Amino acid sequence: MRLDAIDRKILAALQGDGRMSIADLSDAVGLSASPCLRRVRALEEAGLISRYVAVLDQRKAGLPVSVFVSIKLERQQEEALDAFSAAIRTWPEVLECYLMTGPRDYLLRVVAADLDAYERFLKQKLTRLDGIASIESSFALEQVKYSHVLPLP
Known part of the structure; x- marks a missing residue:
């Protein structure tokens, strides 16, 4: 279009x-x-407008912790990638998930109420998936910028 x-x-x-x-x-x-x-x-x-949503304040919603999680899979075969993607799609804590190039296979953005909640997510969900070689978590200290507005030319 x-x-x-x-x-x-x-x-x-x-x-x-x-x-x-x-x-x-x-x-x-x-x-x-x-x-x-x-x-x-x-x-x-045309699909350019895909949906209408309400953008919530993450802190006021009780989910102030943002964690960026890098995942390395044991194998990068299609079946392993599909299985990982299917599991991630069902978890509401994962707001974004990207298949990446470079040393890691996936990058996730996970939200949690606190460190204990993230630890539960990690132990009860993420580490129970088959085929994960490594998990690296990085905690966001401050959100400098967040936008949902695409810069149209």
Whole structure:
């Protein structure tokens, strides 16, 4: 899908406030309501807008601990990668999981209420998975920047 300047304005506005009414959105982008709604629906149908969510404050939600976990698997065969990915998808503590290049196979972002909660996650879930060669945990001390807004060209 080719984006024009109005599509970019719509996406930028919705990334800032996904609950914005069509009336407010059309005012923000300089378009009347009907064509604005048509464009939003086209962006949704094209999959560019994949969903609308509420972004929660991690600390206020009682999950102030962020842990970045590097995983090295014993084997990098497709079956091992698929098994690991399938298990990770079921764990709500894992907010992000990336298959990586370099010395580690996966990088996870895990949230927890405290160090004890992370230890339980580690012992009761992560270390029980077959095929893991090593696990390295790094605790975030401070969140310097967090954004869910993509920098559209």
